[in-house]
Amino acid sequence: MQDRIALLAIRLADDHLVLGHRVSEWCGHAPVLEEDLAMPNIALDLIGQARSLYAYAGEVEGKGRDEDMIAYLRREREYTNCLLVERPNGDFAETMLKILYFAAYMEPYWQAMTGSKDETLAAIAAKAVKETAYHIRHAGEWVIRLGDGTEESAGRMQAAVELLHPYTAELFENDDLTAELANAGIASEPSDMRAEWDRTIGAIFAEAGLSQPDVPFPHSGGRNGEHGEAMGFLLADLQHMQRTFPGASW
Amino acid sequence: MGADVLEETTLQKRAWEAAASVPDPEVPCVTVADLGILRSVTIEDGVAVAQVTPTYSGCPATLAIEMSVEAALRDAGFKTRIERVLAPAWTTSWITEEGRKKLHAYGIAPPQESSNSKRALFGETAVTCPQCGSTQTSCISEFGSTPCKALYRCNDCKEPFDYFKCH
Numbered sequence: 454m455q456d457r458i459a460l461l462a463i464r465l466a467d468d469h470l471v472l473g474h475r476v477s478e479w480c481g482h483a484p485v486l487e488e489d490l491a492m493p494n495i496a497l498d499l500i501g502q503a504r505s506l507y508a509y510a511g512e513v514e515g516k517g518r519d520e521d522m523i524a525y526l527r528r529e530r531e532y533t534n535c536l537l538v539e540r541p542n543g544d545f546a547e548t549m550l551k552i553l554y555f556a557a558y559m560e561p562y563w564q565a566m567t568g569s570k571d572e573t574l575a576a577i578a579a580k581a582v583k584e585t586a587y588h589i590r591h592a593g594e595w596v597i598r599l600g601d602g603t604e605e606s607a608g609r610m611q612a613a614v615e616l617l618h619p620y621t622a623e624l625f626e627n628d629d630l631t632a633e634l635a636n637a638g639i640a641s642e643p644s645d646m647r648a649e650w651d652r653t654i655g656a657i658f659a660e661a662g663l664s665q666p667d668v669p670f671p672h673s674g675g676r677n678g679e680h681g682e683a684m685g686f687l688l689a690d691l692q693h694m695q696r697t698f699p700g701a702s703w
Numbered sequence: 704m705g706a707d708v709l710e711e712t713t714l715q716k717r718a719w720e721a722a723a724s725v726p727d728p729e730v731p732c733v734t735v736a737d738l739g740i741l742r743s744v745t746i747e748d749g750v751a752v753a754q755v756t757p758t759y760s761g762c763p764a765t766l767a768i769e770m771s772v773e774a775a776l777r778d779a780g781f782k783t784r785i786e787r788v789l790a791p792a793w794t795t796s797w798i799t800e801e802g803r804k805k806l807h808a809y810g811i812a813p814p815q816e817s818s819n820s821k822r823a824l825f826g827e828t829a830v831t832c833p834q835c836g837s838t839q840t841s842c843i844s845e846f847g848s849t850p851c852k853a854l855y856r857c858n859d860c861k862e863p864f865d866y867f868k869c870h
Contacts, residue, residue: 487846494761497763498760498761499761504760577792579792580760580789580793587868591845
């Protein structure tokens with residue numbers, strides 16, 4: 454069971470590290486000062502959550518890997534994050550929607566995990582669930598403001614929806630790992646989050662005047678390490694220091 | 704035997720006092736004990752073991768706090784070990800009454816319950832201005848100078864101020 458817990462912790466951590474890295478790319482580029490504070494704050498939350506999860510995974514798998522080794526020394530195919538989080542940032546509307554889509558999934562997930570039989574995962578979740586609520590609120594307000602804004606902002610927001618919606622189905626995919634851990638009372642199945650996600654997104658879209666498109670062919674594959682072309686460039690940036698100066702620390 | 708126990712209690716008290724006096728690096732008006740970050744200090748085989756807990760997942764000060772506590776204990780003459788404890792998770796309700804008073808006096812509005820509902824889109828939270836005591840305040844930014852704070856403005860005295868987020 455320990456190795457299964459480690460796999461799940463790494464999968465969750467990969468989602469958070471990759472999204473955290475993407476959000477951090479806005480640092481110094483946000484449209485207003487308040488957003489330039491908000492973006493790195495959200496990135497810090499996500500990377501902090503990833504760090505706790507990686508450190509715990511390293512501890513339970515017992516292979517002597519620490520959080521840095523897991524984050525910096527794996528290859529693209531070993532990363533198991535969903536495809537949504539690795540998408541390039543695009544414009545501000547796209548970034549806010551991406552944060553919202555992911556946070557609306559994670560909030561009920563963390564909430565459920567606070568009751569996990571694994572005490573450490575429950576503690577990480579208890580902290581993360583509050584941070585995630587902030588992310589929903591902040592990104593949700595922007596999605597409403599832009600969707601219900603000018604012709605230009607509404608058009609861009611709807612374009613972001615058309616672009617990113619096909620990546621959301623992957624969030625709710627169950628597999629052998631999630632089934633096994635659900636049976637053991639460690640973590641819920643991703644599909645259990647669907648109803649709450651629909652409620653959160655539905656309420657925000659109704660206020661924003663946005664519509665959810667039909668998605669005939671949802672994108673998937675991240676959980677098996679099959680990533681889009683943006684992922685390699687992201688890792689090249691993320692892992693640059695460790696690849697150039699192996700073992701570097703400060 | 705009795706003397707040993709007495710000795711250990713005294714040592715433990717001294718170690719706690721040394722560790723508890725460490726100020727938070729980002730909000731130096733309060734100590735790690737005021738914030739509830741310092742969970743316990745015990746003496747195990749002559750080593751002072753301090754249990755420290757992070758506030759927010761991404762708080763960059765976590766490591767600095769651990770190093771400060773370690774240094775304070777060393778300066779007080781102890782061999783020391785720091786343990787990072789995640790469970791149960793820290794919440795702002797662990798901030799002591801003393802700590803809340805110090806935050807307020809420093810110009811930071813202490814956390815208030817019910818201000819972190821995700822349903823409160825555009826919602827208002829009654830945060831009291833630490834300068835003039837008015838409840839007519841508005842949120843300028845959900846995210847402030849550190850992960851634990853949001854930025855507010857008082858509509859009456861017009862002063863901007865930090866609000867320690869309820870967590």
